[in-house]
Amino acid sequence: xxxxxxxxxxxxxxxxxxxxxxxxxxxxxxxxxxxxxxxxxxxxxxxxxxxxxxxxxxxxxxxxxxxxxxxxxxxxxxxxxxxxxxxxxxxxxxxxxxxxxxxxxxxxxxxxxxxxxxxxxxxxxxxxxxxxxxxxxxxxxxxxxxxxxxxxxxxxxxxxxxxxxxxxxxxxxxxxxxxxxxxxxxxxxxxxxxxxxxxxxxxxxxxxxxxxxxxxxxxxxxxxxxxxxxxxxxxxxx
Numbered sequence: 754x755x756x757x758x759x760x761x762x763x764x765x766x767x768x769x770x771x772x773x774x775x776x777x778x779x780x781x782x783x784x785x786x787x788x789x790x791x792x793x794x795x796x797x798x799x800x801x802x803x804x805x806x807x808x809x810x811x812x813x814x815x816x817x818x819x820x821x822x823x824x825x826x827x828x829x830x831x832x833x834x835x836x837x838x839x840x841x842x843x844x845x846x847x848x849x850x851x852x853x854x855x856x857x858x859x860x861x862x863x864x865x866x867x868x869x870x871x872x873x874x875x876x877x878x879x880x881x882x883x884x885x886x887x888x889x890x891x892x893x894x895x896x897x898x899x900x901x902x903x904x905x906x907x908x909x910x911x912x913x914x915x916x917x918x919x920x921x922x923x924x925x926x927x928x929x930x931x932x933x934x935x936x937x938x939x940x941x942x943x944x945x946x947x948x949x950x951x952x953x954x955x956x957x958x959x960x961x962x963x964x965x966x967x968x969x970x971x972x973x974x975x976x977x978x979x980x981x982x983x984x985x986x987x988x989x990x991x
Contacts, residue, residue, distance in 0.1 A: 757989075758815045759793075760833060762822035764949060765847055765982045769821060772986055778813070782829075803835035810840050819985075820846040820975065825943050827970035834973035844975040847985055849946040851969060852954065859963040866890070869941065872965050873898075876939040880932070882953060883943055883967065888916070901935050921949035928956045940964045 757777040759770055770779040773793035780796045781787060787797060800806040810818060820833040830846070837844035854860045863869040866886075873879060874895070881887045881902045891911050894900055900914040907918030931937070940957045942950075944966050957964050979985040 755816050756814055757817045757819060758810065758813070759819045760822050760829065762826055762829070763824075763847075763849060763945075764947065765849065766821035768982050769819070769847070769985060769989075772989070772991055774991070778815075800832070800836075803832040803839065806832055806836035807839040810836060810842050815842060818842055818844045820844060824849055824851070824945060824969055824972070825967075827972060830972045834975055837975070843977075845977045845979065845985065845988075846972070846975045847982070848972065848978050848980055850980055851944045851946045852951065855958065857958045857961075858954070859957075859961070860966050861963060862966050862968050864968050869965055869967065873939065873941070876963075878936050879939045879941055880935065880937045880953075881941045882950065883941060901931075901937065921947070923950055923952050925952045925955060928952045929959075932956050932960060932962070937962060941967070943967045944969055 755776065757773060759766060759773065759777065759779045761767065761770065761779055761781050767788060770788070770791055770793055773779065773791070775792055775794065777793040778796050779791060779793050782799065783797045787795060800809050809815075818833055818837055820830050822829045833844055861872055863872055870893070877898055879898065879900055881900060885904050887900070887902055888908065891914050894913045898913065902910065902914060902916045903919055904916060905918065905920055908916050910916045940953060940962055942953065942964055954964065956962075977988070979988065
């Protein structure tokens, strides 16, 4: 491939980016740290929807679009698939496999925020690991609950919520200490499938803590799907 546009968003995307040379482009939405040790070009910011992305693909003479965004970044994935259709440029996607419940797990899948809040009613000390999404609901916290939110960056909470800024990978002993210190009685998580954030599920299993799992969105059909970095890098044959 003469010129690749790689849409990043997960750790595996950076691994792929490290294999790319100066002709290729690694695109980030702008959340988190921008790597400074890559040989490829790095672009930060949005494209303006599917049409804007399509225009960029044509203007920059992109030969292949790779969607390596987060499994819950459904809108970005939809825009990528649509832009590929509009331009006739192939789209490949890295689809990270979901976690699977194990013996001793108490997982309860919820479809959206309203269903999540209803399932959360019996609990008092939830730990949210959904990123920044819960921040817009801080004024809705029931009186009997105290929320702990973990996001990439710390930010103000309120009298019934503390926001912790932390980046994975997370370690088992640290997660155990967090659950114990905060007396967490329910965990709220996306099913991201990342090994870097999986220890929280092991601690929930150990402690018999239920996990409210936000259902994965449906992602669009693309020209090729890969489930590991090695498979994709081998197919690129750079």
